[in-house]
Amino acid sequence: MSVSRFWRKIPQRYNLVGTKCTTCGRHFFPPRSLCPDCRRSGNIVDHKFTGEGAVVTYTVIRSASDQFENTTPYVLAVVELDEGPRLTTQVACPIEDIKIGMRVKSVFRRIAADGESGTIHYGTKFVPAE
């Protein structure tokens, strides 16, 4: 991922800043600039999520792309935030611990790097809440 492409989403990736439609109240993470329910009558503003949620489904990645290959095996999950939206994330926990329904909370972590001399991508992972 190029530097500018990573840089422009830093608040979203580091601090779980998504959006909210003030017309219907629906929350979005990943952020959307158009509400799919209200479309042009929607009004989108930033919204910082609490980072608490639960695991909807998961897998353990054993074979990854080159960028992630040296971190396998790792837990990948769809997490539903308490505010409603769902996102794809890694859950930093022993692979045998991951379960559907498990409560999790967001943490700031290193995600990957663009090769040995490229940008280091930081962002959000989740860890077990208890």
Place this chain on the structure above:
Amino acid sequence: MRDVAVIGVGCTEFGEHWGTSFRDLFVKAGALALEDAGVTGERLDALYVGNMSAGRFVEQEHIGALIADYAGLATNNTPSTRVEAACASGGLAFRQAVIAVASGMEDVVVAAGVEKMTDVGTGASVDMLASAADREWEGFAGATFPGLYAMIANDYMHRYPLTREQLALVAVKNHENGAKNPIAQFRNRITVDTVLNSSLVADPLRLFDCSPITDGAAAVVVVPLERAREFTDSPVRVLASAQASDTIALHDRRDISTLDASVAAGKRAFTQAGLTHKDIDMLEVHDCFTIAEICAIEDLGFCKKGEAGRLTADGATALGGEIPVNTSGGLKACGHPVGATGIKQIYEIVSQLRGEAGARQVDAEIGMAHNVGGTGATVVVHILGA
């Protein structure tokens, strides 16, 4: 709108073609299709070519023109258009050709698909295939394509009675069919143990739950039905052509285990054709992973949610079963050159309906093709009839 018919089909062998280039793969499939149709190149009004990622697999864009050129059509200035919808590129190219002919704009049209995947290493191809999903919010987090389907499988198995063995039987059945298909990448039979003893790729999916990396090309020729007899005694009619979209990311779906785009495209196709499930004699579905075949059978409405595993275990989807699924060997055994797969499905159904499928021949007059892009963000469904 005019009725449309397929008058010729061609397909390369699917596999690792180290000695054959991207353009040569296409030229071979195109020549086979034109020969089968009894059409010469100068009679073609247009080409539609499905291709997912030549830009990254072989660092070549502008595929439409390249293909027209190397097919010997540059001197005729034949229009040629690349169509892209990730793994559904082939099905979508066929749909564009059907629309072009049905509209009356064009008469003799080639729909083709091609992908050359083995010129890059496995890590790079895993990364490219992940771009069929949401690069910013799935790929960034470390999602792989098998990983996304593995999350579908875990959600499914958490909610419905599907056993790990039933899932493996999808691959066993497709290898059984692939063993009878001269163009299949894998023509070896396997057992449930082969699947269960293969290495984990993304839990619960193992290597033998996954379709392979493949080089290959396929092409078909379509014309208005009213002109089909000029070319062939056995035209195959296009009874329906349907397409549907859904969210690009799996996490935004209404239901993780249901491809709503499959449901929508399937319903639209049945409505267009004026047919019901009982009328369909065979299915080619998008089994990029074993769980995907289970979901496809259900989402297209051939059984209730949660029943496709048992249907597979009972042999209903095997050759000679109630509804044979993936007689070609599917993506799993026939191979999955992503842009070519949707056209290969049409090739397989036409071969079956014309009674030319050899050892894997089933008794069929109507077949359905189901081609998925990404984890279900694009689905293309066609119904063909003899």
